[in-house]
Amino acid sequence: MSKIKLMSHLVAGYPTDELSFTAARALVNGGADILEIQLPFSDPSADGPAIQTACTKVLQRGYKTKDGLAFIERLHKEFPQVTIYLMSYGSLVYTPGVENFCKRAAQAGVKGMIIPDLPFDYDEGLTAACHANGMENIPVAAPSMSKERLAKLSKAGFPYIYAALRTGITGTDTIIEESTLEFLKAVAQGGSKVYGGFGISSGEQAKALADNVEAIVAGSVFVKIITKNENDADKLYKEVRAKAEELTGKTNK
Template sequence: MNKKIKLMSHLVAGYPTDDLAFTAAKALVDGGADILEVQLPFSDPSADGPAIQSACTKVLSRGYKTKDGLAFIEKLHKNFPNVKIYIMSYGSLIYTPGINEFCKKASTAGVTGMIIPDLPFDFDEGLTKACEDNGMINIPVAAPSMSRERLLKMANAGFPYIYAALRTGITGTDTKIDSDTLEFLKSVSSGGSKIYGGFGISTGEQSKALCDYVEGVVAGSVFVRLITENQNDSDKLYEAVKAKAQELTGQI
């Protein structure tokens, strides 16, 4: 068997239904995912491509609330206690109730990390401290569009983990792993932070090309698309998502 690649897999809470979202999560865990990155649906997801935007819109049209997303996370944590759960969402959703209050609720539900792409690492409205106070970590997002000076400032700011978005633009379209990508990852990790690398990762080939340079590979839109394609058959959904997770972790 090949060396297992660490995988952070993304899914949208409540998509397409609560039951099918749980089926997808189980498939991801059974397929070898180490971390579940759960997106709380948001009405203006600026970094997300069409697959995730459509999923968020569908869930929100049911009147889905943040409390529903946290209840879903709590269920995941109870069923898969050894799998890390990170929340991915946007600033206004966690700022509105109060960042410390939100972090307290997230931690209670079983969350250990927060990924909020639109909160800059050095002007994060107190997110890093609120995470620390509640036993979690804040994982800032680095992008190739950042100036080298700013990138190195983030790299040396003492974050345990940094999420490296492997290209500019929206997620969900194909990402080429080339020498520029590896140079970018080298810069992001230069201060000692462990790196999660993602944005447009959908094949085992990409995953293998990345795995020696990152702590974990991140994949999202590929799973959301599989969930969408198989939403009328829970067994097929489970098998498709599980097989893709196995492919991305290098097990098949």
């Protein structure tokens, strides 16, 4: 079986910038094709307990948007071959001005923006600002969307769409069912490439999804490993890398 493409999610600065960077290195060495870096946010609408807790701990250190962008810039310089997407929520982008934020993100090395609470057709100018700075806006599709709205999104001309594989929050296991695959087909009907995630934590899930998506997305599984090993950088590196290798099909578990 060929390698499965992996988009791996990390919270910038969790639990420290150095350990977060160690985790990123492990992900890249484990085969991750895309790093989705989340700027910590105080009231996330889609993130489960693992990511919420990580965000809270980073924010308690006084972490700011500029710190997250500096972290991304460091990653981009270290791993120029790896695509970096920035994930956050609308207020962090809107407060400094959408165009200003997108310019700063692009300068740091970001290639795409994932802002789940900005609807694709009322995005405060995000898509245009992304394009002006050589980035893509990657809207989020959810199974709770009506068929009409999902069809509108799928045919809106976005190169990539992030498909949340179920409703609710991240972090609990997702069962890949026939309905999941039907949803992914609907997201892709307009020709967009689809990233599929929410609750992906095992090689078996990754294999079940791989033929139906451009890349699988995994986040909470890595945050949990980082949390468990935050006092042992070597073990953190080994376990994050091993999980990345499992999800990309480098190892079979």
